[in-house]
Amino acid sequence: MGQKAFQDYYPDHLSHCYGCGRLNQNGLQIRSYWDGEESVAVFHPRPFHTAIPGYVYGGLIASMIDCHGTGTASAAAYRAEGRGMDTEPALRFLTGSLHVEYLRPTPLGVPLEVRGRVKEIKGRKVTVTATVSALGEVCARGEVIAIQMPEHLEKELLSGDQGLNT
């Protein structure tokens, strides 16, 4: 896929997420794209992303669903407003809740595909459902309720006044 990922459009001050921030060199750098009405991200777990030997850590799967879900929420919100992700103001979402069902152990050593689908857009809240598959088989499914970032938090970030930042 040559096009830009949803996360590539996040402004710099919102691009430090451990899961999907392009400026977090220690992070997972999950990248999500539209594929018709669905969104898709492919992630290659590293050998140490183990649950039990041979299988992928559930917290990583939760992280994939989380960041792909909020990314899909953001892209869907722009689309609902009929404008591109490169236009202002930025629409960035935080996770309100995350639910994951682990259907079967997820094999380690193969790429994982997470697919999202927008279930509902309601005011500042976007609900996204997702599946995580390995070798064409769905191993986990989940749902993210994403909340558009409050303006006061965005302003706080832009001013650099986080107080507790390290």
Next chain:
Amino acid sequence: MGQKAFQDYYPDHLSHCYGCGRLNQNGLQIRSYWDGEESVAVFHPRPFHTAIPGYVYGGLIASMIDCHGTGTASAAAYRAEGRGMDTEPALRFLTGSLHVEYLRPTPLGVPLEVRGRVKEIKGRKVTVTATVSALGEVCARGEVIAIQMPEHLEKELLSGDQGLNT
């Protein structure tokens, strides 16, 4: 706390979890203990475990609840059988489902405390509720449904026959 953590009792072949395995040098090494009827783990996020600058990544919070939940399930199952975690056979749990509600942004740069409570033990299924707090304030709460590992999977691990392991 000088005593051994729940995870210290996991047998070697079940101690490679990215979230809580004592043998995973790249992992988070979450360690959980009893504190009366509750279980507790304290974790220090690293500076790169960022969501937005100054706040902790939600996927890390999900991971803490996940591993602390399955660890608490294991400890509770031993306790229900009236035997120590150093006795055979090992009772190890996998995550069946994980639910997290993010109540407020979690500040980065301070230790996080995750507290678990056993909600139900039913056959091979243990339900654990959890909170994650920073500076004494609950920032997230969640629930893990933990399922006792099937015997065929345990045997497969012991034989080293994972097929897809990397």
